[in-house]
Amino acid sequence: MQPQNPERDSASILTRGGRLSLRGRNAHWPKEPDQEVLAPLISRVAAGDAIAFNALYDRTVDRVFAVAWCIARDRSDAEDILCDTYERAWCRAHDYARGRGDVMAWLLTLCRSRAIDVVRRRRLRSRVHSSFAHREGDGAVGEATLSSHDFESGHSTCQLLSAMPRLRQQVLALAFCHDLSHQEIATELSLPIGTVKSHLRRAIAVLRSTLGLPGNGAPR
Amino acid sequence: MTKRPTDSHDLRDTLDGWLADALSRALRSEQLDQDAREALKERVLARIRDLEPFALRRPVRLASAGQPWFASEKPSVGLPARDTPTGTLRDLLYANKFKVCGNENEWVELLRSIAAGNQLALRSLYERTYRIVFTLILSITNSFETAEELTLTVFQDVWRRASTYGIASGSVLGWIMDQARSAAINRFRAGDRRHEVATLHPVFDSESLWERLAKRIVVADGGEALLPTRRDHSEPGWEEIAPGIACKLLASDEENDRVSMLVALAPGIGYPPHSHAGLEELHLLIGELWIDDRKLCPGDYHRAAAGTSDRRVWSETGCTCVLMTSPSDVLL
Numbered sequence: 242m243q244p245q246n247p248e249r250d251s252a253s254i255l256t257r258g259g260r261l262s263l264r265g266r267n268a269h270w271p272k273e274p275d276q277e278v279l280a281p282l283i284s285r286v287a288a289g290d291a292i293a294f295n296a297l298y299d300r301t302v303d304r305v306f307a308v309a310w311c312i313a314r315d316r317s318d319a320e321d322i323l324c325d326t327y328e329r330a331w332c333r334a335h336d337y338a339r340g341r342g343d344v345m346a347w348l349l350t351l352c353r354s355r356a357i358d359v360v361r362r363r364r365l366r367s368r369v370h371s372s373f374a375h376r377e378g379d380g381a382v383g384e385a386t387l388s389s390h391d392f393e394s395g396h397s398t399c400q401l402l403s404a405m406p407r408l409r410q411q412v413l414a415l416a417f418c419h420d421l422s423h424q425e426i427a428t429e430l431s432l433p434i435g436t437v438k439s440h441l442r443r444a445i446a447v448l449r450s451t452l453g454l455p456g457n458g459a460p461r
Numbered sequence: 462m463t464k465r466p467t468d469s470h471d472l473r474d475t476l477d478g479w480l481a482d483a484l485s486r487a488l489r490s491e492q493l494d495q496d497a498r499e500a501l502k503e504r505v506l507a508r509i510r511d512l513e514p515f516a517l518r519r520p521v522r523l524a525s526a527g528q529p530w531f532a533s534e535k536p537s538v539g540l541p542a543r544d545t546p547t548g549t550l551r552d553l554l555y556a557n558k559f560k561v562c563g564n565e566n567e568w569v570e571l572l573r574s575i576a577a578g579n580q581l582a583l584r585s586l587y588e589r590t591y592r593i594v595f596t597l598i599l600s601i602t603n604s605f606e607t608a609e610e611l612t613l614t615v616f617q618d619v620w621r622r623a624s625t626y627g628i629a630s631g632s633v634l635g636w637i638m639d640q641a642r643s644a645a646i647n648r649f650r651a652g653d654r655r656h657e658v659a660t661l662h663p664v665f666d667s668e669s670l671w672e673r674l675a676k677r678i679v680v681a682d683g684g685e686a687l688l689p690t691r692r693d694h695s696e697p698g699w700e701e702i703a704p705g706i707a708c709k710l711l712a713s714d715e716e717n718d719r720v721s722m723l724v725a726l727a728p729g730i731g732y733p734p735h736s737h738a739g740l741e742e743l744h745l746l747i748g749e750l751w752i753d754d755r756k757l758c759p760g761d762y763h764r765a766a767a768g769t770s771d772r773r774v775w776s777e778t779g780c781t782c783v784l785m786t787s788p789s790d791v792l793l
Contacts, residue, residue, distance in 0.1 A: 289516055289517075291506075291516075291517040294517075295502070298502055298505065299498075302493065302498055302501070302502075303492070303493060303498075304482060304485075306492070306493050307482075307485040307492075308481045308482060308485045310485070310491050311481075311484065311485035312481070312485075316491060319491070320501060320504075323501055323505075324501065324504050324505050324508060327505040328505060328508050328509060328512075331505075331509050331516075331660070332512070332660045345482075346482075349481055349482050350481075352481075353481045358666055358668075358669065362668065362669075413484075417480075417481070417484055445480065448480060448483060448484075449480075452483050
């Protein structure tokens with residue numbers, strides 16, 4: 242892990258003031274969630290417009306796939322999740338069009354909850370078909386930290402994360418990448434549940450404020 | 462760690478789409494290349510076409526709304542005159558390489574196994590019909606949760622009462638549809654039904670619904686629940702039998718001269734005028750449908766006795782329905 246002095250590192254990010262760019266290193270990522278473009282598309286999709294659906298897909302597919310992959314950690318599962326997500330988007334577009342919020346966030350939320358369903362089902366199945374010890378061997382829970390290997394180097398979110406105390410990283414990793422509940426994390430790390438919650442809360446608050454993410458008015 | 466906790470909702474709430482996005486950008490992940498992107502898009506589009514065969518061709522606005530074609534002297538939309546099929550429905554259905562997929566006997570056989578307590582048979586029947594059942598209930602109750610709940614009830618009833626099915630109850634699909642319909646109507650009928658979901662595909666997780674169903678059955682009967690298995694049933698595809706008319710043949714019963722199928726009409730398309738060789742039953746799932754002077758809305762049921770005929774069957778919005786009829790219907 243490069244940043245030797247986490248305090249200073251996170252401070253330097255924060256003093257840059259305002260919001261950090263969410264832009265990744267990959268050029269094909271849309272610069273920012275372009276709500277102005279996506280919002281009209283979604284209402285056309287709701288009316289059954291195939292061209293709009295194509296355009297929506299092209300603009301959003303990379304980020305949807307990234308979220309699916311990060312949660313499922315498996316190419317073919319991620320592809321299934323992606324298909325489910327867009328199928329749902331097609332079916333529910335008219336629901337969305339009436340609501341409010343950000344289109345990109347809505348899609349990603351669809352994707353995330355589908356991905357979690359898939360991961361849970363996979364876990365459920367492996368619980369029945371193989372022993373507990375077996376799953377530990379898969380690295381399912383045991384070595385759950387975000388190691389530097391997992392990160393795209395030089396990314397702003399990544400710097401933020403590595404500036405966090407190791408324990409907090411671990412809590413976040415268990416929650417996000419392994420979909421453990423608060424209680425499960427507490428058991429896993431032998432911590433009181435209150436500690437887990439406050440770590441998670443703080444980690445999220447830092448990410449939200451520094452990355453300029455919308456606050457609790459998060460899309461459903 | 463041995464038990465699935467119930468408090469997992471807190472995670473879904475705190476780690477929403479935005480955070481998932483931010484974290485996933487920071488994490489090293491696989492990426493899609495252009496080919497993979499296009500291939501996946503094709504998969505998505507194919508799935509959507511399977512839900513609604515005409516969905517991706519649906520015009521954004523109807524060219525001329527309001528006027529049914531039969532109001533004018535000459536139909537402005539509908540089947541071009543020279544393509545108008547004649548003969549019987551059978552000619553149309555089984556014309557050019559239309560595969561005879563679902564045989565009614567298979568369905569009856571499934572019910573027999575279910576009556577004998579075979580969960581796999583129930584699973585197979587569920588695979589074949591859950592979408593239709595759910596969509597019908599949804600269009601009547603107008604509530605997603607109620608529809609899920611009632612879908613479970615319907616299949617649980619099928620499980621319990623499979624032995625009561627007799628040939629006199631009509632086709633298996635019709636028998637199930639009747640149960641779904643009365644379950645939904647018994648619960649309530651919503652005033653304004655037109656705003657709800659407009660696709661054949663229920664946006665719910667059929668796997669987790671199956672898990673719930675299997676658990677309920679186990680609670681009621683004892684024994685062991687079957688875990689979700691990969692779907693073994695391959696769904697028959699849509700076939701466009703005439704311009705703007707697609708059919709998905711679910712079960713054919715030559716002995717009793719009966720066929721159960723899904724029929725989809727593209728917006729503005731009319732079904733050819735026909736006379737009924739046997740009882741015709743229709744459950745409208747999506748869209749609106751005119752049959753002569755009656756306008757059907759999603760969830761409506763239409764029944765026509767043998768010997769009668771329908772002159773004007775037409776959909777302005779495009780529609781999808783479950784149709785159980787005789788393949789010997791004569792197209793006029």
